Amino acid sequence: MDQLSYYTSFKSLKDAIQSQRNAVERVGFVPTMGALHQGHISLMEEAHKDHAILVVSIFVNPTQFNNPIDLEKYPRTLDEDVLLIKNRFPNALIISPDFEEVYGEDIHFPGIDLNGLDQIMEGEFRPGHFQGVCHVVYNLFQLIQPDAAYFGEKDFQQVAIIKYMVEQLHLPVHVKVCPTKRNEQGLALSSRNLRLSDQQKEDALVIYRSLHWMQSEIHHLSIQALKEKVVQDFASSSLTLEYLVFVDPHNLAVIETYSGQSVTCCIAAYCGEVRLIDNLSLC
Numbered sequence: 001m002d003q004l005s006y007y008t009s010f011k012s013l014k015d016a017i018q019s020q021r022n023a024v025e026r027v028g029f030v031p032t033m034g035a036l037h038q039g040h041i042s043l044m045e046e047a048h049k050d051h052a053i054l055v056v057s058i059f060v061n062p063t064q065f066n067n068p069i070d071l072e073k074y075p076r077t078l079d080e081d082v083l084l085i086k087n088r089f090p091n092a093l094i095i096s097p098d099f100e101e102v103y104g105e106d107i108h109f110p111g112i113d114l115n116g117l118d119q120i121m122e123g124e125f126r127p128g129h130f131q132g133v134c135h136v137v138y139n140l141f142q143l144i145q146p147d148a149a150y151f152g153e154k155d156f157q158q159v160a161i162i163k164y165m166v167e168q169l170h171l172p173v174h175v176k177v178c179p180t181k182r183n184e185q186g187l188a189l190s191s192r193n194l195r196l197s198d199q200q201k202e203d204a205l206v207i208y209r210s211l212h213w214m215q216s217e218i219h220h221l222s223i224q225a226l227k228e229k230v231v232q233d234f235a236s237s238s239l240t241l242e243y244l245v246f247v248d249p250h251n252l253a254v255i256e257t258y259s260g261q262s263v264t265c266c267i268a269a270y271c272g273e274v275r276l277i278d279n280l281s282l283c
Contacts, residue, residue, distance in 0.1 A: 006058075006082050006094035010143040013095045017053060017144075020093075025052035029146030029173075031137065034058040034096075035075035035191035036084055039181035043150040044089055046178055054089055055144055058082075058096040063103075064132030070275070075194045095144075107142050109135045112165050117252055121245050121266050122157050122277070133158055134165050141173050148174040152181070154188050156266055156279040160252055180278070182208065188278045195274045204271045206237045211280035214265055218282040223258050234269065242268040242275070249281065258283075 007013040017027060028047030032040050048054045058081055065071035078096060085092050111131075117123075118130035141149065151159045163175045181189045186208035187201060196204065210230045217226060223246055234241040246255040249264040266279040 006096050008095070008097055008101065010095065010097065010101055013055070013093060013144070016093050017055070020053050026147040027051055027053045027055055027144070029055045029057070029140075029144055029149045031057045031059075031140055031149065031151075032081075033060045033074065033191065034081050035077050035194055036081045037181075037189045037191065037193070039152050039154065039189040041084070041088060042181050043152060043178050044085070044092070046176065047148070047150045048089055048092075050176075051147065054092045055146060056085055056089075056092055056094050057140060057144070058094065059102060059136070059140075061102070061132060061136040062099065063135055064129050066126045066128055073195065073273075075191055077194075102136060102139055102143070107139050109138050110169065112168060114161055114164065117157070117161050117164055120157075120247075120252065120254060121243055121268070125242055125268065130158070130161050134161065137162055138165065138169070138171075141171055146173055148176050150176045150178060152179075153177050154180040154190070154278065156249075156264060157252065186212070188276075190276065192274050192276065196271060200238075200271050200274070203238045204269075204276055206233060206239055207267055207269060207276060207278045208280075210234070211265055211267065211278060211282075215280055215282045218258060218263065223256060238271070240270040242270065246282075 028051030030043045030047050044054060044056060058078060060074055060076065062071055082094055085094055112134055114130060123130055151162065153159065159177050166173055166175055183189065185205050187204055193201065210233055214226045214230065227244055230244055231241060245266050246263050247253060247266060248255055249262050255263055263282045264279055265282055268275065268277045
């Protein structure tokens with residue numbers, strides 16, 4: 001393969017993996033939807049550090065978009081993405097499949113009852129989203145057969161659901177969760193940030209400032225008081241708050257009263273037409 005080449009067929013990818021793999025070499029997999037940024041690169045660095053073979057997929061999965069406009073406007077920068085990966089990881093195996101490759105008739109997704117994990121936060125506002133996520137991740141796992149897969153903590157609820165699916169369906173894949181990467185001001189890195197103007201990126205910092213403030217005040221104020229202050233801050237900003245939820249990081253149970261337990265706060269907000277999510281462990 002030359003520097004800018006990538007696979008479109010999983011059969012060819014499997015052949016390439018087998019040509020490199022021996023009894024001790026393991027495959028680390030980073031699934032992406034492209035428009036890569038330093039957050040994605042950090043996942044690849046971890047996978048590359050832990051495994052002899054690094055596989056990266058670039059596939060904008062239509063089944064997890066409940067908004068057709070969001071799917072249409074999702075950034076697509078395939079050539080730049082492939083170049084970025086190959087410059088950093090020359091031996092990485094990259095696959096950018098089409099829909100038929102991912103959702104072929106050879107793979108049967110058994111479906112999964114997510115036991116309410118998909119009914120709050122993202123699931124409440126994006127119906128069907130997590131079934132689409134589970135379907136594509138299951139198929140990619142079957143097609144690539146990695147030993148481990150790497151996901152970013154920014155997608156907090158998604159990671160919890162993927163881990164639940166792996167456990168419930170007894171999939172032989174270790175799910176590795178890596179910390180959220182942020183810019184110098186604190187804005188969580190996201191492919192959707194490409195759609196933000198410089199001013200909007202500045203405006204969006206209200207998300208991280210709010211999370212950081214709640215982290216400093218969780219032991220002094222009630223959850224209701226934290227919510228009220230943050231709702232007021234968003235009301236005086238240019239962003240529109242969609243949800244602000246406090247959850248138990250172990251099971252995503254909603255927390256209304258803080259009594260010394262672990263708490264993660266998750267936020268979704270619109271900055272213009274761009275929907276942004278973030279989260280932070282408060283304690």
